[in-house]
Amino acid sequence: MPNNSKDYYKILGVDKNASQDEIKSAYRKLAKQYHPDLHPNDEECAKRFKEVNEAYEVLGDSNKRANYDEYGSANPQDFFGGGFSNFGGGNFSGFDDIFDIFSNFGGGSRRRTSRVTPGEDIVLNVNLSFKEAVFGCEKIFKVNLTSKCEKCDGTGAKDGREFSTCPDCHGTGEVTVTQSTIFGRMTSTAPCKTCNATGKIIRTKCDSCGGKGTKREFKEIKVNIPAGINDGQVITMRGKGNASTKSGPSGDLIINVSVAPHPLLVRDGIDLLLDLPIPFTTAYLGGDVEIPLADGKYTLTIPPLTQPNTVFKLKNKGVKALQRDNYGDLLVTVRVEMPKDASKKEKELMQNLASNSSNYKRVKAFQDKMSKL
Ligand SMILES: [Zn+2]
Ligand SMILES: [Zn+2]
Numbered sequence: 252m253p254n255n256s257k258d259y260y261k262i263l264g265v266d267k268n269a270s271q272d273e274i275k276s277a278y279r280k281l282a283k284q285y286h287p288d289l290h291p292n293d294e295e296c297a298k299r300f301k302e303v304n305e306a307y308e309v310l311g312d313s314n315k316r317a318n319y320d321e322y323g324s325a326n327p328q329d330f331f332g333g334g335f336s337n338f339g340g341g342n343f344s345g346f347d348d349i350f351d352i353f354s355n356f357g358g359g360s361r362r363r364t365s366r367v368t369p370g371e372d373i374v375l376n377v378n379l380s381f382k383e384a385v386f387g388c389e390k391i392f393k394v395n396l397t398s399k400c401e402k403c404d405g406t407g408a409k410d411g412r413e414f415s416t417c418p419d420c421h422g423t424g425e426v427t428v429t430q431s432t433i434f435g436r437m438t439s440t441a442p443c444k445t446c447n448a449t450g451k452i453i454r455t456k457c458d459s460c461g462g463k464g465t466k467r468e469f470k471e472i473k474v475n476i477p478a479g480i481n482d483g484q485v486i487t488m489r490g491k492g493n494a495s496t497k498s499g500p501s502g503d504l505i506i507n508v509s510v511a512p513h514p515l516l517v518r519d520g521i522d523l524l525l526d527l528p529i530p531f532t533t534a535y536l537g538g539d540v541e542i543p544l545a546d547g548k549y550t551l552t553i554p555p556l557t558q559p560n561t562v563f564k565l566k567n568k569g570v571k572a573l574q575r576d577n578y579g580d581l582l583v584t585v586r587v588e589m590p591k592d593a594s595k596k597e598k599e600l601m602q603n604l605a606s607n608s609s610n611y612k613r614v615k616a617f618q619d620k621m622s623k624l
Pocket of ligand 1: 417418419420421422423424425443444445446447448449450451
């Protein structure tokens with residue numbers, strides 16, 4: 252005998268050796284007998300119905316039944332997801348053949364969720380200049396959107412007060428529907444059509460929105476584009492989209508950001524990259540070169556004898572990190588350019604420079620290795 256306070260066999264009125272078919276048949280009979288919709292406000296019936304379902308959830312499944320027979324530990328809480336109120340919500344094994352009929356029963360969360368219809372999202376595209384993206388900016392969008400009527404606070408009733416309780420559903424927002432089934436007359440609940448599941452009937456309509464509770468209008472929406480936004484990023488403003496026409500939450504305002512490229516600077520996250528071509532004479536002798544910043548210009552001093560591809564890092568001259576206070580760097584890579592042409596005089600001057608190879612570290616290392624081949 253299982254060490255369990257509830258005897259599921261007794262609840263279903265079957266023998267311990269009953270076949271699965273006998274259990275199913277007993278369950279169907281009792282489920283029909285105690286279904287709460289047939290006995291409104293009868294707590295005893297509701298309790299019995301719950302017990303019957305608990306028992307069948309275990310005994311109707313041969314694995315759970317075997318476990319119960321052996322250990323008596325088939326805790327119904329585990330199978331009912333923590334409470335009877337969730338019954339009818341979905342994937343219950345063993346209920347497949349009666350599920351359709353009971354599907355509206357008890358239905359807490361599912362139906363309530365479907366009654367809440369959020370407003371639609373508004374999707375906008377914005378093209379920013381490079382500078383606007385780096386430093387942030389303010390943009391004003393003209394949007395044709397559904398917004399909550401402020402005069403009636405979205406209720407649709409005059410002054411937000413002129414409504415009464417729906418006579419069909421008595422304010423609950425749902426009505427009882429009776430169907431003929433193989434079990435006889437069965438009842439279930441459905442959203443009330445009279446009041447659109449709001450439970451309220453407007454007595455006098457709001458003269459501003461005509462009773463809808465929402466208005467379609469052109470509105471200017473000011474958006475602060477944050478500094479550091481990048482091409483392809485999306486700004487989502489929760490609840491700033493269309494108001495719901497069915498008393499749900501508002502939709503979102505979604506802004507797709509495109510950023511125009513800079514003619515010289517390239518963004519790499521919060522860093523800026525610059526390829527800086529300099530004449531080989533500047534690399535050799537050093538000199539000042541004007542370079543672009545995200546905002547304005549900067550004079551970079553190239554030291555004498557700068558090697559090709561040297562990277563100069565200008566700390567914090569990059570882009571501000573989104574929603575943070577740190578900045579990236581500007582990384583300037585020097586590209587040494589040789590002249591395309593040289594005069595006879597220039598060539599003569601170069602002859603003198605070319606004579607001393609000991610100053611070329613890498614060239615010398617190469618030559619050393621070559622000589623040992
Ligand atoms: Zn109603
Ligand atoms: Zn209104």
